[in-house]
Amino acid sequence: MSLINKLKSFHIEGAVSMHVPGHKNNTIGKLSDVIKPGYDLTEIPGLDDLHDPAEVLDQLNAELAQKSEGYHAQAMVNGTTNGIISSIYALNEKVTNFYIIGEAHKSVYHGISLVNAAYTVISEEELYESELASSCVIFTSPAYTGSLDKNIKQHIEYIRNNSGFSIIDAAHGAHLSITENFKESLLLAEADVVVESYHKMLPALTMASVLFTKDIHLHRRIMHYINHFETSSPSYLVLASIEYAQQFYNEYNDEIFFKKRAELIHCLKEAEIDVAEQDDPAKLMLTWKRGAYNLELSFRKTGIYSEMVTDAGVLWCLPLWHEGDSYPFKELLHKISKLTPAVSSEGTVKDIDILEGKICVANIVPYPPGVPLVLKGAAITERDLKRVKHYQVNHVKIEGIQYNINYYMNEAEL
Ligand SMILES: Cc1ncc(COP(=O)(O)O)c(C=O)c1O
Known part of the structure; x- marks a missing residue:
């Protein structure tokens, strides 16, 4: 029972969450009021059919669709990954190629690779020089x-005017527009498809x-694929948590959030931690003079768990504090005020030089954030390997590296 014991130990230790999910160990909102093991039912009469909703789940989707006029909504229990892959399958029936703008999550590459579609990674500027008819831009x-991509509304309009389609992976943006003080929801950009992870920043289960889909015909085609890929045993607990999170979103008042946020930033600065505010007020990037990896470890040693650490800093996802939440805010400030630099050891650098110049056979992905460093089919360069070693020194998990090594070691033995 090692997993259960591990989970219990975090609970007992009183770990302070600065990471997803947005319920922050059930201290933001009160999910435990609606999430009870006894509600873990199957699709018995009265509980509707997730992939052909006509009753209570249809009602839930209708409530979700009210988040932004002109969209059809579908609650999903297998994450944004499921929505992205299903959307790529549906749009692949309409387009001949895909464009990817910016740093896409691995699910985008997985979807495109599964449908075997042509794709190009482009910049925002290149969008305006690209042939967009019969294409989909992600x-x-x-x-x-x-x-946030500040010009996304114009980009989407331009794509539509040039007969293209658009998908926005808004996995990290389900809480945007929660009040007028949070920057704009991506639903306002009017893309054909927008997918949001409610679990990341709102109080919903992982x-x-x-x-969210604009056109009903496209929505039905995406549903066709969701029906293929998503579990046929949907978790009503996850679905109930979506309804709960939507209610939380509809009723949220940000007064306490901004007060506590200012107090937190002040406390971090007192501890000589540099704070970079982001477009999304619920995200902070933190650094200090001993380096980001040391800062993350120092937080962890005091029981504060961060969302991610990269060379750019330690990423914190702030709780959506509110009247009556039970988040351990005082404890958080106390821990920060007592923060001392941790003694960090270097991670083991594996011998990966065998991969130089080889064709990558499985995406090499630092996780988090889950943005591929080397894609399958590309040549692995000395520079890529330098990056991987740098990550290994700093204990960052790298997916796919061992697979590539095994592949080429075995090939060498043949
Ligand atoms: C940008 C981005 N898109 C998509 C996903 C996948 O979302 P989910 O975990 O809801 O499947 C993630 C997960 O971290 C992500 O960071």
Whole structure:
């Protein structure tokens, strides 16, 4: 029972969450009021059919669709990954190629690779020089770090005027527009498809996501694929948490959030931690003079768990504090005020030089953030290997590296 014991230990230790999911160990909102093991039912009469909703789940989708006029909504229990891959399958029936703008999550590459479609990674500027008819452009906004693509509305309009389609991976943006003080929801950009992970920043269970589609025919085609890829045993707990998160979103008042946020930033600065605010007020990027990896470890040693650490800093996802939440805010400030630099050891650098110049046979992905460093089919360069070694020194998990090594070691033995 090692997993259960591990989970219990985090609970007992009183770990302070600065990471997803947005319920922050059930201290933001009160999910435990609606999430009870006894509600874990199957699709018995009265509980509707997730992939052909006509009753209570249809009602839930209708409530979700009210988030932004002109969209059809579908609650999903297998995350934004499911929505992105299903959307790529559906749009692949209409387009001949895909464009990817910015740093896309691995699910985008997985979808495109599964349908075997042609794709090009382009910049925002290159969009205006590209042939967009019969193409689909995939955006990621907000980025993991909370930065928003400021011109996305114009981009989407331009794509539509040039007979193209658009998908926005808004996995990190389900809470945007929660009040007028939070930057704009990506639903306002009017893309053909927007997918949001409700679980990341709102109080919902992990895997709770919502697909939003403009056109009903496209929505039905995406549903066709969702029906193929998503579990046929949907979790009503995850679905109930989506409804709960939507209610939370509809009723949220940000007064306490901004007060506590200002107090937190002040406390971090007192501890000589540099704070970079992001477009999304619920994201902070932190650094200090001993380096980002040391800062993350120092936080962890005091029981504060961060969302991610990269060379750019330690990423925190702030709780959506509110009247009556039970988030351990005082404890958080106390821990920061007592923060001392941790003694960090270097991670083991594996011998990966065998991969130089080889064709990558499985995407090499630092995780998090889950943005591929080397894609399958590309040549692995000395520069890529330098990056991987740098990550290994800093204990960053790299997916796919061992697979590539095994592949080429075995090939060498043949
Ligand atoms: C940008 C981005 N898109 C998509 C996903 C996948 O979302 P989900 O975990 O809801 O499947 C992630 C997960 O971290 C992500 O960072």
